[in-house]
């Protein structure tokens with residue numbers, strides 16, 4: 001109670017942060033309506049034709065000013081969700097707490113939000129003991145909406161009909177200087193929504209922005225605020241960090257600011273040897289490269305790599321105790337996923353794929369009889385093989401093994417027979433004590 005009163009007295013509510021609006025003409029900002037997706041443009045025109053304000057906002061404007069093609073377009077308007085629904089037939093209302101509208105077009109979804117404001121009444125906007133916003137569902141004006149956004153660079157509004165750019169917090173000069181500055185007091189804003197800690201890391205990594213010095217200490221000290229954040233929201237943010245094309249830098253920054261504990265509690269252990277560091281760096285670099293080549297990305301593959309050193313360690317312990325190879329691996333996988341689950345569970349739609357990739361690894365050691373043919377037919381063979389290549393590149397298994405599999409899969413089926421090894425099947429007792437990583 002006392003803390004809440006102190007919070008009220010000393011932590012200025014973002015609604016009270018006032019920006020100084022600058023309206024920048026086309027001749028100065030250089031943005032063009034053609035750079036906006038036709039769908040977002042249509043939505044904005046429809047809203048404006050009906051007397052509402054409507055802008056492209058946030059990441060798309062920031063990215064266009066940086067010369068990066070935006071990955072999606074968010075629209076902000078003073079029309080309410082019901083008014084938007086009535087004007088745009090295909091739109092759907094999403095979310096209960098703060099309704100947003102999705103407008104699906106051919107190959108994109110434009111997200112439309114009504115300006116948010118600061119509530120003057122207790123019941124509309126509340127913070128808990130830690131200063132976290134527990135309710136935030138009040139509509140507002142354009143300048144209030146700008147003050148509610150996280151960073152100056154994310155609070156620019158582009159009107160593609162009148163070609164003006166509205167800048168409330170000098171976001172344009174931050175973008176030009178490539179710096180990430182919080183709107184308002186960083187500690188208050190991180191407390192209101194601790195996910196902003198992770199957003200700061202992602203934008204710094206992805207945009208190659210320098211963190212404002214005022215963010216550094218709060219980033220280092222407020223990691224505990226992530227503890228009560230719901231798992232699903234954190235997992236979404238983890239996936240964004242891993243699949244933003246700059247996963248390697250994201251993880252380096254997360255560790256630098258000690259913000260990885262809730263997301264990947266085993267990460268430090270998984271990076272404890274140079275060989276494992278090599279494996280993870282390669283996995284991250286491959287993912288980032290695929291992102292830059294616009295290839296499909298799978299969070300499951302990267303998560304399988306990020307947890308693999310811990311799984312392998314547990315697997316080796318169980319094998320040394322005499323547990324047979326496969327049961328030892330399954331037990332190790334379950335034990336590690338259980339440890340991960342204690343801070344952030346990996347949803348089932350991913351952990352099945354991860355287990356499949358891991359379970360394929362000992363099967364790559366078997367190059368005789370029908371087994372290699374059967375492994376080739378595995379629906380996830382490609383992912384398992386890519387994983388084997390990673391392990392080989394980091395020195396965990398012999399490169400000859402990965403090369404053999406490369407050759408084997410590229411050889412026409414009726415010429416594969418001579419490639420098979422003809423080792424006799426090992427007696428059961430010997431196999432029990434085989435090392436999980438041996439390739440002989």
Ligand code: ATP
Pocket residue numbers: 057058059060071072074148149150151154155193195196
């Ligand atoms: P990208 O889509 O490239 O990840 P973005 O900046 O568009 O980056 P979104 O999550 O799509 O990020 O959010 C759109 C905009 O909404 C942001 O630019 C920001 O203005 C605002 N926003 C999103 N999340 C928050 C938050 N947690 N706190 C304050 N403002 C936010």
Ligand code: MG
Pocket residue numbers: 058059060072073074
């Ligand atoms: Mg966005």
